Amino acid sequence: MISSEFDYRKMxxxxxxxxxxxxxxxxxxxxxxxxxxxxxxEGAHTAFQGVSLDIHRREFICVxxxxxxxxxxxxxxxAGLDEASDGVVLLDGKAVTGPGPDRGMVFQGYTLFxxxxxxxxxxxGLQMCGKDKLVAESEAREWLDMVGLxxxxxxxxxxxxxxxxxxxxxxxxxxxxxRILIMDEPFAALDAQTRCQMQSxxxxxxxxVDVTILFITHDLEEAAYLADRVLVMGTNPGRVVEFIDxxxxxxxxxxxxxxxxxxxxKARLDELIHPPVEVGDxxxxxxxxxxxxxxxxx
Amino acid sequence: MELxxxxxxxxxxxxxxxxxxxxxxxxxVTWLWHPLVHITAQGDVDYFAEDMDxxxxxxDRELAKTRADGTAPPEGFRVNPVYLPAPHEVARAFYTxxxxxxxxxxxxxxxxxxxxxxxxxxxxxxxxxxxGVPLGILCGSYRFFxxxxxxxxxxxxxxxxxxxxxxxxxxxxxxxxPKIAIIVIGTFFQQVLVIGNTVRKxxxxxxxxAQTLGASGxxxxxxxxxxxxxxxxxxxMRILLGWAWTYLIVAEVVGSMSGITYFINQQARYRNFDxxxxxxxxxxxxxxxxxxxxxxxxxxxxxxxRKSRSGSRISFWDRLRPKLIPA
Numbered sequence: 001m002i003s004s005e006f007d008y009r010k011m012x013x014x015x016x017x018x019x020x021x022x023x024x025x026x027x028x029x030x031x032x033x034x035x036x037x038x039x040x041x042e043g044a045h046t047a048f049q050g051v052s053l054d055i056h057r058r059e060f061i062c063v064x065x066x067x068x069x070x071x072x073x074x075x076x077x078x079a080g081l082d083e084a085s086d087g088v089v090l091l092d093g094k095a096v097t098g099p100g101p102d103r104g105m106v107f108q109g110y111t112l113f114x115x116x117x118x119x120x121x122x123x124x125g126l127q128m129c130g131k132d133k134l135v136a137e138s139e140a141r142e143w144l145d146m147v148g149l150x151x152x153x154x155x156x157x158x159x160x161x162x163x164x165x166x167x168x169x170x171x172x173x174x175x176x177x178x179r180i181l182i183m184d185e186p187f188a189a190l191d192a193q194t195r196c197q198m199q200s201x202x203x204x205x206x207x208x209v210d211v212t213i214l215f216i217t218h219d220l221e222e223a224a225y226l227a228d229r230v231l232v233m234g235t236n237p238g239r240v241v242e243f244i245d246x247x248x249x250x251x252x253x254x255x256x257x258x259x260x261x262x263x264x265x266k267a268r269l270d271e272l273i274h275p276p277v278e279v280g281d282x283x284x285x286x287x288x289x290x291x292x293x294x295x296x297x298x
Numbered sequence: 299m300e301l302x303x304x305x306x307x308x309x310x311x312x313x314x315x316x317x318x319x320x321x322x323x324x325x326x327v328t329w330l331w332h333p334l335v336h337i338t339a340q341g342d343v344d345y346f347a348e349d350m351d352x353x354x355x356x357x358d359r360e361l362a363k364t365r366a367d368g369t370a371p372p373e374g375f376r377v378n379p380v381y382l383p384a385p386h387e388v389a390r391a392f393y394t395x396x397x398x399x400x401x402x403x404x405x406x407x408x409x410x411x412x413x414x415x416x417x418x419x420x421x422x423x424x425x426x427x428x429x430g431v432p433l434g435i436l437c438g439s440y441r442f443f444x445x446x447x448x449x450x451x452x453x454x455x456x457x458x459x460x461x462x463x464x465x466x467x468x469x470x471x472x473x474x475x476p477k478i479a480i481i482v483i484g485t486f487f488q489q490v491l492v493i494g495n496t497v498r499k500x501x502x503x504x505x506x507x508a509q510t511l512g513a514s515g516x517x518x519x520x521x522x523x524x525x526x527x528x529x530x531x532x533x534x535m536r537i538l539l540g541w542a543w544t545y546l547i548v549a550e551v552v553g554s555m556s557g558i559t560y561f562i563n564q565q566a567r568y569r570n571f572d573x574x575x576x577x578x579x580x581x582x583x584x585x586x587x588x589x590x591x592x593x594x595x596x597x598x599x600x601x602x603x604r605k606s607r608s609g610s611r612i613s614f615w616d617r618l619r620p621k622l623i624p625a
Contacts, residue, residue, distance in 0.1 A: 081506050101512030111507035115525040115602050124521070125511035156602040176511060 008264040011247035019245055022228065025056040028179055028212045029078065034087035036073050047073045048238025051087070053231065055180070060206060060213045062223035065233030065241075066273055071216050074233075075182050078214065079105050091179060101129055104173030104211075108185040110165045112157040118168050119144065119153040125176040143171040146205065163194040170205065180212045188218070196254075199225055203252060220269045224262055225252055232272045241272055318385065325384035332376035341372035351377060383572040388579070391572035401568070408561055408573075412580060415557035418474055419546045422481025423539060430489030431531070437490060438497020438527070439519045448494065451487050459484035459545055463552040477549040477556065484545035485538055492534050500526040529600045536592050543585050 011019075031054075036047040048070035055061055065071045076082040078089050080099040089096040091103065099105075112121050119140050126136035144150050147167040157165055166186055173181055187195045199222060206213060217223050223230045227246050234241040247261040256262050301309070324331050335357040337350045343360045346352065357374060364371040378384075383391075395408045406414065436443040459480050466476035466483075500523050508522045550559035558577055565573040597604060 079510055081509070099506070099509035101510070103510060105507065105510040107503055107507060109503055111501075111503045113504060113508075113522070113525070115528070115600070124508070124513075128508075128512040128517060128521070158602065172511065182510075 006260065006264040006267060008244065008247060008261070008268040010264070011245070011261065012249060015247055015249050018250070019228075022056050022059060025058065027054045028057050028059075028092060029055040029214070030090040030093075031078070032088050032090070034074070034077065034089065035085050036070060036077065036082070037085045046237040048233065049086075051240055053240070053243060055212060055214065058210060058212055060226060060228045061215065061231060062227035062229075063214065063216045063231045063233065064218060064220065064223045064269065064273060065238075066235055067218070068238070069233040069235045070238030071233050072184060074238075075184055075214060075216055078180075079103050079182050101125055101176040102179045104176055104178035104181045106166065106169045106173050106181070106183045106186045108188050110157065110162070110169070110189075112165055112168055112172070114157050117154050117156055118149060118160070121157065121168055122172045122175050125172060129176065139175060140171075143175045144168075146174075146208065147171045147201070161194075162190050163198055166190070166198060167201065170202070174205070174209055174211065178211065180214055183213065183215045185216050185218065187222070195222075202226065220266055220273065221257075223269065224248065224265050225257075230265075230269065232269065234272070244268065322385055325378065325382070328376050332378055334377050334379060335374040336377040337372060337374040339373035342367075342369035343372050346372050351380070380569055381571050383575060387572040388575045391570075391576040392579075395565075395573045395576050398573075401564075405564065406561070408577065408580075411556075411558050411561040411577075412584070414474075415546060415550065415559075415581075416584070418477050418549065418557060419481060419542055421474075422478045422545070422549070423485060423542050425478065426482045426485040426489055426542075427535065430486045431493060431535075434490045434493025434531075435497050435519070435524060435527075437494035438500075439523050444494065448491065451490050455487035455491065460548045460552070463548075467553045472553040474556070476552055480549035480552060481542055481545045484548070485542050488541065489534075489538055492538065493531055496530045496534055497523060497527045499530070529596070529603050532592075532596055532600070536589055539588070539592075540585060543581065 032052050034051040035049040037044040038047060039045050051074060063071045063075065073082060077084050078096065080096050080103065096103075112118075113124065116124065119137070122140035122143050123133075123136040126139055127133065131139070141150065141153065144153055147170060149164060149167055149171070152160060152164065157168070160168065169186070170181075187198045190198060202213075203226065215223075215226060217226075224246065225248075230244045230246060232241045232244065233239065244265065246265060248256055248259065248265065249261070333354055334351040335354055337346050337348055337352065337357075340346045340348060341360075342364055346360065352374075354376065357372065361371050398408075400407060433443075433447065437447050438444070462480060462483055463476070466479045470476040470479055504526055505518060505522055508518055513521060546557070547559050550557045555563060558581060562574050562577050565571075565577065
């Protein structure tokens, strides 16, 4: 099936060595036989089942899968916002029972507090954790500096663009010093250009901050560009299909988009997410004529 | 779609001018309505008297009769009924009603009546809000309180406040206390339900975001749910204050009639309908300007609700806020 020159499992020695080093690092997040069912006993619908994985310190994990594979539910359980029907999530060896500041979250919709200024938004978590106001203020300034929004610290969220809002959301989540940063399709609502900028922004931030990232997306290219490892989920029932080591070396750049590793990984992801569908006989469909301009469409 | 500012002002003006124009037309264009004739000279008609208003048909009949008999014809001009004074008369009454001393020494002046009404509504609304707002927020935030309180409140709000008039007097006497109590009964139960609903509409994503930032329990209510819904609660309160005015008129009839309702009734009894209209409009003007003031106050209290902060123009509020709320 897979030609040898486009094998997504083939990686340079440097990359292989890096993965070996990553596996030496301590495990931050450990998921064991996680299962989620919705509904009553008999009419239960299984969102996903049998999800087990280990994520090491400072790894960047992307989760992709077709809609309905339960990827959002999965990370909501990791975040503690939903409860699992079965299995456990261990953070630093301790079972997760509810939401907490050790797992920062960035949502797809903008969830900045509209009544707080940008700086007060970043200070929110610090103050919730009992930090002194002055300390929180100076720490918030540092984080805003890191995401390049110092100029906007006194603005309100509605005065910012979508990309800026998500940068504040990232600063707000990181300010708490979380062990893991969970991101639920954070750039899906942004336009293509801003999304590209945000992706490289995120990689830069991740380089400077000691944090593990669990990133949900439905964009294959985004996953191939950002991730160390890509967790591919499937549907009916939701499950882990494959956990792929990304062969593209770091540091990443758009120059790599034509490299064999990148293309091989993308091809594999595409194959897993979009399995070939039998196309029926097109001639059976009736032709709907809307204009009399002629049939010469091809 | 948002209309341009000039167009908006023009339409606002028009919404007031259109009814006024109808009123002017009916009052000043004689052939439009004017169903009565005001007698200025009795002529030879026995039952006519000067300054008497008779139906036009009667006047015409008597006029025809005197002409046929050759006796002195009555004279008069067409007028509207006394209960529809012309705009200028009501406008004058706005001034004279405040200047005219009451007929009896024991009766209040108009401004005293108005003051009494405003006092009653103020205490009624403050008392109701003192309990209604916190309870509404609790019901909206916690299912426990919602289940515990709302079914009873839902039942109680169907009991019309005026029905408690007699009870309130028996318990609280005949002074202002039962009147305030009626406003509280009329407002409180609606207030809890309306505010509870508003609080429940807070975007759950904001609450989840706060939870992942370490907020829990009471912190969530104080730091997220209340600020997230405070602007909508404020709007609810403005609407509820409007309802409280309705209950005011009911409350003022209970026991000894008082306040603006008393004034209106006295003036109607003396057939000073210009004063009656002036007093009714006074309620509208006070209510409307109070609402406009609160709306203006709101833009100062909730800066994040403003469309955009106009870069160079620093508003009155931007200057005042740092003094009131330390950053």
